[in-house]
Amino acid sequence: MTAITEAAVTQRKGAGGWRWSGRIFLLLLLGFTVMPMIWMFITSLKTGFAAMQYPPQWWPSEPTLENYWRLIDPSGSVGRDFVQYFLNSVWVSTLTTILAVVVAVPAAYAFSRFRFPGRTFLFFAVLLRNMFPAVVFLVPLFILMKALGLVNTHGSLILTYLTFGLPLAIWLLKGFYDNIPVQLEQAARIDGATRFQAFFLIVMPLSTPGIIATSIYSFIGAWNEYIYAYTFLTRHDQMTLPVGIQRFFSENATDWPGLMAATFMMSIPVVVLFLVLQRYFVRALTEGAVKH
Amino acid sequence: MSTVQGQAIFRDVPEPKRVGLRQKVWNSRFDYLYVAPAIIVMLIVIGYPIYYTIELSFFNTPASLALSAKQFNGLDNYVTILTSPIFWKVTWQTVVWTVVSTFFAFMIGLGAALALHREFAGRGVLRAILLIPWVVSAVAASYVWKWLYHSDFGAISAMLTQVGLVDKPINFIDNTSTSLYALIVVNVWKEFSFAMIMLMAGLQTVPDTLLRAAQVDGASPWQRFWHVTFPHLRGVSMVTLLLLAVQNFNSFIIPWIMTGGGPAGSSDIWITHIYQLAFGRQRWGVASAYAVILFIVMMVLGYFYVRALTKGDDARAAT
Numbered sequence: 191m192t193a194i195t196e197a198a199v200t201q202r203k204g205a206g207g208w209r210w211s212g213r214i215f216l217l218l219l220l221g222f223t224v225m226p227m228i229w230m231f232i233t234s235l236k237t238g239f240a241a242m243q244y245p246p247q248w249w250p251s252e253p254t255l256e257n258y259w260r261l262i263d264p265s266g267s268v269g270r271d272f273v274q275y276f277l278n279s280v281w282v283s284t285l286t287t288i289l290a291v292v293v294a295v296p297a298a299y300a301f302s303r304f305r306f307p308g309r310t311f312l313f314f315a316v317l318l319r320n321m322f323p324a325v326v327f328l329v330p331l332f333i334l335m336k337a338l339g340l341v342n343t344h345g346s347l348i349l350t351y352l353t354f355g356l357p358l359a360i361w362l363l364k365g366f367y368d369n370i371p372v373q374l375e376q377a378a379r380i381d382g383a384t385r386f387q388a389f390f391l392i393v394m395p396l397s398t399p400g401i402i403a404t405s406i407y408s409f410i411g412a413w414n415e416y417i418y419a420y421t422f423l424t425r426h427d428q429m430t431l432p433v434g435i436q437r438f439f440s441e442n443a444t445d446w447p448g449l450m451a452a453t454f455m456m457s458i459p460v461v462v463l464f465l466v467l468q469r470y471f472v473r474a475l476t477e478g479a480v481k482h
Numbered sequence: 483m484s485t486v487q488g489q490a491i492f493r494d495v496p497e498p499k500r501v502g503l504r505q506k507v508w509n510s511r512f513d514y515l516y517v518a519p520a521i522i523v524m525l526i527v528i529g530y531p532i533y534y535t536i537e538l539s540f541f542n543t544p545a546s547l548a549l550s551a552k553q554f555n556g557l558d559n560y561v562t563i564l565t566s567p568i569f570w571k572v573t574w575q576t577v578v579w580t581v582v583s584t585f586f587a588f589m590i591g592l593g594a595a596l597a598l599h600r601e602f603a604g605r606g607v608l609r610a611i612l613l614i615p616w617v618v619s620a621v622a623a624s625y626v627w628k629w630l631y632h633s634d635f636g637a638i639s640a641m642l643t644q645v646g647l648v649d650k651p652i653n654f655i656d657n658t659s660t661s662l663y664a665l666i667v668v669n670v671w672k673e674f675s676f677a678m679i680m681l682m683a684g685l686q687t688v689p690d691t692l693l694r695a696a697q698v699d700g701a702s703p704w705q706r707f708w709h710v711t712f713p714h715l716r717g718v719s720m721v722t723l724l725l726l727a728v729q730n731f732n733s734f735i736i737p738w739i740m741t742g743g744g745p746a747g748s749s750d751i752w753i754t755h756i757y758q759l760a761f762g763r764q765r766w767g768v769a770s771a772y773a774v775i776l777f778i779v780m781m782v783l784g785y786f787y788v789r790a791l792t793k794g795d796d797a798r799a800a801t
Contacts, residue, residue, distance in 0.1 A: 208703045209600070212593075212596065212597035212600075213597070215593050215594070215597055216594065216597045216598070216608065219590065219593075219594055219612065219674075220608065220611065220612070222671065223611060223612055223614070223615055223671070223675075224611065225630075226623070226626045226627060226630055226671070227614065227626075229626065229629070229630060229637050230622075230626045230629075233629065241635065242634075242635055243635065244634060244635050244640065244651070245640045245643065245644065246635060246637055246640050293519045293520050293523055294520060296515075296516035296517070296519070296520075297516055297517045297519070297520035297521075299516060300513055300514075300516035300517045301517070304510065304513040304516070305510075306506075306507075306510030306513040306514060307503060307506045307507050307510060308507075312517060312521065314788050315524070316520070316524065317784075317787070317788050318781075318784045318787075318788065319524070319528055321728055321780045321781075321783065321784040321787060322732070322777065322780055323731075323732035323734065323753050323776070324732075324734070325732075325734065325753050325756045325757055325760075325773060325776075326531070326532070326535060326773045326776060326777055327527070327528065327531040327532075327535075328757070328760065328761075329531075329534075329535065329538060329760050329766055329769060329770055329773070330530065330531035330532075330533075330534035330535055330538070331527070331531050332547075333534065333547065333549065334530065334531070334534075336547075349526075349527060350527060352523055352527055353527045353528055356520060356523060356524065357524075360520060385512075410617060413619065414618075414619035414620065414621070416619070416620065416621050416734075416735050417734055417735070417757075421761060432619055432621040432622075435621070435625075436621070436739070446629055446632075446635075449625055449629075450625075450626065450629065453621070453622035453625050453626060454622075456619060456621075456622055457618040457619065457622050460617050460618065460619070461614055461617055461618060464613070464614075464617045465610060468610060468613075472679055472683070
């Protein structure tokens with residue numbers, strides 16, 4: 191009896207030790223995660239002079255919002271460019287998202303529900319795209335865009351963003367459709383609905399969370415994309431944020447506080463989007479990989 | 483009704499046993515309508531470039547990219563690559579980059595997932611914060627870390643100096659012996675949360691009753707993890723490791739922005755190298771041949787990737 195209690199006590203002690211090491215680990219990890227973000231923000235509040243000091247001012251002696259003001263002030267050239275980049279990013283990301291989802295919804299549905307010859311092959315082909323880096327496609331797409339006269343246009347970006355947006359959207363959405371019981375459509379069909387009606391009236395409303403999640407993924411993917419934009423765009427008025435901010439600050443000596451303010455502003459939309467819609471985001475990603 | 487043979491919905495309708503492929507395709511013609519738009523877009527933006535890359539890899543194309551002047555040169559581009567010492571250096575660095583990044587991202591992600599599995603106050607907030615690096619753009623991350631690593635005003639050097647670990651600022655990324663590892667830290671920072679989120683979802687599939695039973699039987703926490711939790715995580719771990727490896731192998735932004743592959747090529751990996759060859763030195767043929775080799779490597783990895791991802795797909799098709 192005593193032996194059992196003793197065993198239980200030592201065991202609980204052991205578990206406590208594990209829990210504490212877990213907490214310490216999480217604390218260290220939290221520090222590692224937020225340290226760069228905090229330093230980005232603190233630096234963005236400094237003047238150029240204050241940033242160039244060693245050892246650094248851990249908190250700026252005269253914090254200023256001037257760097258942010260400069261980015262959004264339309265009367266200065268920096269502000270004009272930045273606002274333009276920002277709007278370009280919004281435009282390109284939104285259009286990419288809409289196109290990817292509209293094309294992916296029927297395809298994902300078909301891959302989930304129908305068994306047609308070539309289905310497996312086509313689905314593998316879709317999945318395989320995720321394996322390849324943009325660079326494999328870059329040279330030929332660059333030639334194609336030149337031939338089509340799309341270099342330096344947003345059309346080139348939207349078209350190429352579908353190379354990664356579409357396969358991802360199809361895969362994510364298929365995971366959602368797989369989890370909607372087929373019986374619902376069968377019932378609708380028995381009640382006299384056509385195939386398309388069963389799809390639009392029954393399946394579509396149920397897959398709304400999936401469509402939201404897929405849209406966020408496409409949007410964030412397009413918002414953060416760098417390599418195509420970096421290669422296809424040379425004109426300032428067409429650039430998206432990831433490329434634009436680079437052009438901005440590395441011309442002479444790097445203006446680190448300005449750069450940090452710009453990266454901060456660039457990160458806000460995706461972080462806010464993510465935090466608000468986190469639930470969908472996490473579910474979509476893990477839906478396909480974890481089988482319940 | 484005979485036209486809906488391809489639908490799972492009408493699985494209960496008896497299907498004629500042996501139908502020719504042509505008949506099957508004809509019967510499924512409406513199914514193809516659903517996938518047609520996706521397939522057409524994919525053919526343009528994926529099929530065509532792959533074909534074209536393979537073609538270019540056998541040609542010598544002038545720097546101006548004047549395609550009419552390109553000359554067939556057989557396997558010359560491939561020979562150039564495989565006999566170049568730079569190829570092997572870059573390949574080794576790519577392997578180090580991929581393996582080390584994947585390992586640490588996975589292990590940190592696993593630790594975080596396990597530590598976050600238990601309910602406690604602030605767990606949701608903590609998880610959200612830990613996920614932020616994965617959402618922000620790699621461009622932003624690269625600039626911030628470049629600033630943290632700065633050789634004159636970098637915060638990391640300053641912290642280490644103030645704690646007394648070093649006596650003068652360290653040069654992390656302008657240093658041939660540390661640049662690759664300094665970049666790996668950034669990469670791990672960027673992607674450990676991906677492993678974390680996948681493994682957290684995986685942990686939810688571990689039956690609580692089994693863990694409790696093991697506890698009653700006197701299994702230590704470590705035994706419980708190793709014999710109960712871990713076997714349940716095997717599937718999701720495979721997918722996660724594979725996705726991380728692919729993603730790392732294909733990295734571009736972090737090395738490109740932070741060091742451009744330098745100094746002296748010490749942080750150059752495949753993708754940055756190919757980019758430099760193509761758009762820096764206009765050696766289109768060699769760059770395309772590199773892309774083809776990469777393509778082949780990825781096909782092998784892709785085989786496992788597709789197998790891991792579609793496992794259970796056919797089981798589900800039967801329901």
